[in-house]
Amino acid sequence: MTKGKVLVIGSNATRIEVQGGWGDTGQYLNETVVPAMALIDAGYDIVLATPDGTQPHIDAASDSAAHFEGDQAAYERARNFFDTDPSMTNVRTLRQVINEGLDQFAGVFVPGGQAPVVDLMQSAEVGEILRHFHEKAKPTALLCHGPIAVVAAMEQAPAFRAALIAGDLKKAEELAKGWPYAGYRMTIFSITEEKVVEDQILHAKMFFDMPEALHAAGGDVITTPIDFDPHVIIDRELITGQNPRSDHPIAKALIDALDARAV
Incomplete structure (x- = not known):
């Protein structure tokens, strides 16, 4: 018998604005499937939902054994899971899961890329989804770039994002007033880690840094000084992981939080 359902929120983005144009993007394979597979192994059901109800695009930069500590067999299992497992292929729209009732879910997870x-x-x-989980104090886990999604819980999220792109941090801070996660301790992909992606993958600079964005929103942002070292922060219901190598630790932290709440 299942312990409960966990909502996994995926992205449908394939391109991202960078200074001077656009770059290819997507979700990271390991960040999506490692926690999902761990949740299933722990007895939870997974429901994947995205804005348009189609499966997320996997960023090519993550589609290799390098993100599975060089373990080719682990990579192949993960790729097969994403491509064929019903929990990954039977995708819902975000609106469908909202309309069907968010009370059915024990927790929520947002992978990165x-x-x-x-x-x-x-x-x-x-x-709407994050405010529900915040108000109910249900485990809310987000990994790598995934924690930027908590910005959506503010009333004027699109305007906040536009202010960040324009470089107007003062305006962004004004728009963030009343944000439910203000004062929470959290982590996200660091500035120095982002530079590696900018230099080696995007070959362009992002319009804003992730820690800067969450700080402007009102978060207490903490990143490890060692790039790509696993790092997870738990504050109340919020569980955040800093980078791709935090995939296993955040899965454990989320499962622990779910199990503790179920007792």
């Missing part, structure tokens, strides 16, 4: 910076952080549906 840069894609959430494009659509999830300014999605009204994501905002």
